[in-house]
Amino acid sequence: MASCRVPLVLLACGSFNPITNQHMRLFELARDHMHSTGRFEVVGGIVSPVSDGYGKQGLVPAKHRISMAKLALQSSNWVTVDEWESQQPDWTETVVTMRYHHGRILKEYEQSAGRHSDASEKFASPSSPFPQLKLLCGADFLSSFKIPGLWLDDHVEELVQRFGLVCVSRGSLQPERAVHESDTLFRHRRNVFLVREWVRNETSATEIRRALRRDQSVKYLIPDSVIEYIHQHELYTEDSERRNEGTALRPLIKQAHQPIKSLDD
Amino acid sequence: MENPTTSKVVLLACGSFNPITNMHLRMFELARDHLEDTGQYSVIKGIISPVGDAYKKKGLIEASHRVEMARLATESSEWITVDSWESQQSDWVETSKVIRHHYEELLAREHNRDDVDTIKYTKKRRIERVQFITGKEVSFPKPKHGPQLMLLCGADVLESFGIPNLWKQEDIAEIVGRYGLVCVTRSGGDPHKFINQSDDLWKYRKNIHVVHEWVTNDISATHVRRALRRGRSVRYLLPESVVRYVQEHSLYSAESEQKNADVVLAPFQKYSDASTSG
Numbered sequence: 452m453a454s455c456r457v458p459l460v461l462l463a464c465g466s467f468n469p470i471t472n473q474h475m476r477l478f479e480l481a482r483d484h485m486h487s488t489g490r491f492e493v494v495g496g497i498v499s500p501v502s503d504g505y506g507k508q509g510l511v512p513a514k515h516r517i518s519m520a521k522l523a524l525q526s527s528n529w530v531t532v533d534e535w536e537s538q539q540p541d542w543t544e545t546v547v548t549m550r551y552h553h554g555r556i557l558k559e560y561e562q563s564a565g566r567h568s569d570a571s572e573k574f575a576s577p578s579s580p581f582p583q584l585k586l587l588c589g590a591d592f593l594s595s596f597k598i599p600g601l602w603l604d605d606h607v608e609e610l611v612q613r614f615g616l617v618c619v620s621r622g623s624l625q626p627e628r629a630v631h632e633s634d635t636l637f638r639h640r641r642n643v644f645l646v647r648e649w650v651r652n653e654t655s656a657t658e659i660r661r662a663l664r665r666d667q668s669v670k671y672l673i674p675d676s677v678i679e680y681i682h683q684h685e686l687y688t689e690d691s692e693r694r695n696e697g698t699a700l701r702p703l704i705k706q707a708h709q710p711i712k713s714l715d716d
Numbered sequence: 717m718e719n720p721t722t723s724k725v726v727l728l729a730c731g732s733f734n735p736i737t738n739m740h741l742r743m744f745e746l747a748r749d750h751l752e753d754t755g756q757y758s759v760i761k762g763i764i765s766p767v768g769d770a771y772k773k774k775g776l777i778e779a780s781h782r783v784e785m786a787r788l789a790t791e792s793s794e795w796i797t798v799d800s801w802e803s804q805q806s807d808w809v810e811t812s813k814v815i816r817h818h819y820e821e822l823l824a825r826e827h828n829r830d831d832v833d834t835i836k837y838t839k840k841r842r843i844e845r846v847q848f849i850t851g852k853e854v855s856f857p858k859p860k861h862g863p864q865l866m867l868l869c870g871a872d873v874l875e876s877f878g879i880p881n882l883w884k885q886e887d888i889a890e891i892v893g894r895y896g897l898v899c900v901t902r903s904g905g906d907p908h909k910f911i912n913q914s915d916d917l918w919k920y921r922k923n924i925h926v927v928h929e930w931v932t933n934d935i936s937a938t939h940v941r942r943a944l945r946r947g948r949s950v951r952y953l954l955p956e957s958v959v960r961y962v963q964e965h966s967l968y969s970a971e972s973e974q975k976n977a978d979v980v981l982a983p984f985q986k987y988s989d990a991s992t993s994g
Contacts, residue, residue: 472738472952479949526956650953651934658931668745671738671955672933675792 456492458582459485460556461617464536464545465588466656467500468510469681470520471673473654474498478530481587481617484646494582496530497552504542506701509660509692513537515684522676542701545586546606549614553584585615585644590624593643596633600703607635615642621653663687722758724863725751727898728818730802730811731869732937733766734776735962736786737954739935740764744796747868747898750927760863762796763818770808771982775941775973779803781965788957808982811867812887815895819865826862866896866925871907874899874924877914881987885916892920900927944968 461481467474478496485491500516501507510516513534520532536548560582593616596602610616618626626645630636636643654672662669664687669678681687727747733740744762751757766782767773779800786798802814809817874897877888891897899907907926911917917924935953943950945968951959962968 476952479951483948650936650939651932653932655931667749670745670793671741 455490455580457490457580458494458560459491460495460497460552460582460584461485461493461587462497462499462549462552462584463587464499464548465501466505466507466510467498467516467520468507468656469516469659469673469677469687470498470523471654471656471659472671473652474656475523475527475530476648476652477587477589477619478527480619480646480648481644482529484644485617488644491583493529495556496527496587498524498530498532499536499548499552500532500534502537502539502542504540504701506542506695506698508695508698510695511686511691515680515686519677519680522680523674525676542705544603544606544702546609549584549586549610553614556582556584583615585617586610587617587619589619589621590626590629591621593618593626593629593636594624596629596636600706601700602702603706604635607633611636611639611642615639615644617644617646619646619648621648660687660692664689664692722756725757725759726761726763726818726822726863726865727759727868728763728765728815728865729868730765730814731767731873732771732773732776733764733782733786734773734937735782735940735954735958735967736764736789737935737937737940738952739933741789741793741796741955742929742933743868743870743900744793746900746927746929747925748795751898751925757864760795762793762868764790764796764798765802765814765818766798766800768803768805768808770806772808772976772979772985773981774976776976777967777972781961781967785958785961788961789955791957792955808986810884810887810983812884812890815865815867815891819895822865823862864896866898867891868898868900871899871901871910874907874917875910877917878910882983884987889916889920892917892923896923896925898925898927901929941968941973945970945973 461478463474463477465474482493482496485493498520500513500520501510503510503513517532517534517537524530524532533552535551536543596607620626630640630643630645659669659672662672663681727744729740729743731740748759748762751759764786766779766786767776769776769779783798783800783803790796790798799818801817802809877883901907907924911921911924911926940950940953943953944962950962954962
């Protein structure tokens with residue numbers, strides 16, 4: 452029995468506008484990778500769609516994005532959708548979302564550690580290490596740390612030091628380079644897990660929305676149930692893509708008066 | 717939607733489907749969108765025809781499994797079907813023969829529907845084939861009614877036309893001349909360049925439809941088999957029902973990948989025998 456494995460939960464933040472097979476692949480790839488290090492046991496996955504307050508162009512209402520993610524994940528026995536972030540009144544910093552979920556997971560752990568006899572609890576043995584929560588993301592996410600005003604220095608530090616990242620490479624983007632180019636990431640590189648996705652699959656939610664606008668098929672790129680939902684609710688049109696056009700992303704506004712990351716790290 | 721001025725098209729994909737993946741299925745969707753977008757065609761059906769075991773490709777598992785997985789994968793499709801005729805033949809069947817078989821079936825159905833004298837029809841077809849074999853310039857006349865059958869493939873198949881002893885030149889000419897090709901580009905490779913460099917393909921270039929897949933989707937069956945051998949997840953690369961089937965039957969191991977490792981691929985065997993026997 453791998454008794455020293457750290458129980459691990461993976462959290463993915465993002466627009467999920469809409470959720471795609473590629474998003475769900477991230478979880479599968481990350482789980483396989485973390486298991487193969489011998490140090491972790493992935494016990495859960497969380498999809499946390501961003502709130503409407505994010506202000507990103509083309510973002511459809513959170514209630515739809517949540518419903519679609521739920522439909523897509525119906526067949527998964529370890530990944531779930533969480534609505535907390537989408538329900539907050541304002542856009543929530545990623546680190547704040549992580550603190551919330553980590554707190555929740557630790558509480559569950561403490562409660563189950565109190566009930567030694569219940570073998571079905573995911574944190575069964577009171578002697579097993581504390582569960583960890585890591586942020587699951589694509590390589591483009593790592594590069595976003597460089598964008599002025601998008602992240603606070605302290606937050607990036609907390610994200611990699613206290614929690615950790617599991618980053619799945621995408622296309623030609625090299626996450627190793629992003630780690631190399633950031634002193635913060637480099638300093639905590641042992642907590643940044645890079646997963647190689649050998650299958651080049653550039654299907655993104657942006658491409659899906661584009662295909663939908665043009666009445667082209669997206670079958671086999673996103674689950675059938677999600678396609679049905681999109682047609683039923685007539686989501687993703689030229690109009691929906693223009694939502695928030697000209698509006699700045701919320702993080703840029705909210706964090707405008709805070710010390711921002713300088714470009715030369 | 718059927719428009720009386722559009723030609724009806726059926727798409728036929730031949731291949732190992734070892735196993736079928738979301739990429740294979742995407743190919744059909746992309747091809748249909750592309751053809752219908754021209755305003756000239758109406759795609760009425762898609763056929764997946766898995767190759768027979770006699771093809772002897774390395775790692776090729778039993779046809780019965782491959783056909784069943786394709787059936788599971790297309791359950792949710794309104795227009796794509798699976799045909800097991802090719803897989804049931806005891807010898808490997810050339811692609812051109814598979815196409816001919818399906819085309820004849822299609823026409824027979826159309827003719828039955830239209831109550832046309834089928835005897836006259838088969839006589840006409842026999843004459844056409846004789847002309848073709850004797851090398852006379854044939855313009856491959858198509859019956860006035862009846863759907864067109866086009867071979868659907870990736871750019872790798874198009875480029876495989878250049879591999880010695882894999883295809884007969886007459887077959888290539890027939891496939892592009894009489895039927896038509898819909899070629900979906902995978903990442904890398906330039907089908908237009910390849911078409912340009914081949915006189916046969918260039919002659920029938922109007923019958924070759926190149927579909928650009930702008931978004932790279934490289935889910936190859938080879939990759940899927942490799943992931944399975946290593947105990948990695950293939951969820952979301954294949955339809956759910958196929959993932960379950962693979963698990964239930966424990967398909968694709970290091971052992972299954974060694975099947976036919978020391979055997980020559982059927983077309984090479986067949987065509988090199990033919991050339992040595994003069």
